[in-house]
Amino acid sequence: MSTPPPRPSEPPSAAPPADRLDGLRFAFGTLTVLPVKVTRWDRDAARGGMLCAPVAGVVVGGCAAMVGLLLLFLGAGALLAAVATAAVPAVLTRGLHLDGLADTADGLGSGKPAEDALRIMKQSDIGPFGVLTLLFVLLAQVAALAQAYGDSWARGALAALVSATAARLALTLAARTGVPAARPEGLGAAVAGTVPVRSAMLVAALVTVAAAGFGALFGVDDIVRTALAVVAACAAAELLLRHCTRRFGGVTGDVFGGLAETAATTALVVLSLG
Template identity: 75%
Template sequence: MPSTSPLDGLRFAFGTLTVFPVRVTRWDRGAARGGMLCAPLAGLAVGAPAAALGLVLLFLGAGGPLAAVATVAVTAVLTRGLHLDGLADTADGLGSGKPAEDALRIMKQSDIGPFGVITLVLALLAQAAALAQAYDASWARGAFAAVVSATVARLSLTLAARAGVPAARPEGLGAAVAGVVPVRGALVTGVVVAGTAAAGGAVLGWYDAARAVLAVALSLVAAELLLRHCTRRLGGVTGDVFGGLAETAATTALVVLSLG
């Protein structure tokens, strides 16, 4: 396998996880490993402009709810809505109660079933409501919540791509990234993200720093529980499962950061 540069990983992360015009020049396991390790950076690049639009609306006189909806919308646009689509498809597959092969077939269909619609609506409502509360507390806490949630959402993908987690299908994005990240690398990335979130929260106060660490931890716990359920039910991960993990982690982070 040819040597992989950090730039290959960045291209992979931004080219697969965002709409930014980045050309993925390599699609091998080495590039996928670097890409999944760089996934939180892609989340940061998505969360920052989403928070920026929310702040612009606040400074123009809009309330927290409108700023929150705009922030959620920008996050969806900058990811092509793929994670939301993955969440809906995963909910349909798991909610069907069918064997793994049939559930995977349901997830691959282009339409969205009732389980997917309900899950999607509730997730978006929870995200917007939590962000609105954070923005109402202060513009800084709202912006911080938007950035942290987007970053930890992609961190959940890094951990889900760790060694030992199998792919449910032999093709697709799930198969391309399943098991590519060494466990140690995933843990180090998690610690770096948690530490950075704590440092950012410390600017607002010690309570915000502690809450940021708690948000990262609980988000990863929620994503891990979903990951384990999917691997038991489906036999492994798919691209849709990765999307579901990201939205689960983001929603959990926003809820935690909106409390108190």
């Protein structure tokens, strides 16, 4: 997630209803470094932004796939293309999701009460749990992408696209009503509980069907594999979300980042199987 938003200048009840463009601006302005100005920080805009999060994932994944394909076209090997593909989402988010994953790992690994764990997560340094988690997650992402590119360029591009979209879908699901914020401030608090459960499930179904549709380009088995990759990504993120909610009392921006990286890695691993 991006930097914490300012406090709204007016209460949500006084603000006009957010339109789709407000939601898209919120999604791209907070989940990417693309030059999109966020004009509204109220709960309505946050709801639209979290519902549009997978759209931002499509753009991020598309950029990652294009970089990987370009390197392959220029004669690079599958491993180098995989490294570049894994690096693009980090660049397009200023590494904030990876940083959130590391901070979440440090908070969970500390074994301390919620208040102390949250304080550890706010510190600027990264502890041993965070370092190890980043190492293994990035290795898994690169290995899975290298295998996909080794099978075919198109499969590698599909893996990049599906994993980035599933990562942002995990954020949509984590922002559903009933999931509290661990802190009263920050972007985590701004988006926590904004998305109705039914809307979150609808977006998840649409993303899963779309992924299966792209998988159909490669055969019947890939329809199942791509759909399963999205479902498994959301399931893994949900397990982490529930654990973090129990340990920290809710979600934070760091937790959202950890969920995104967990979902992306799980999707890539599933796509590499079989």
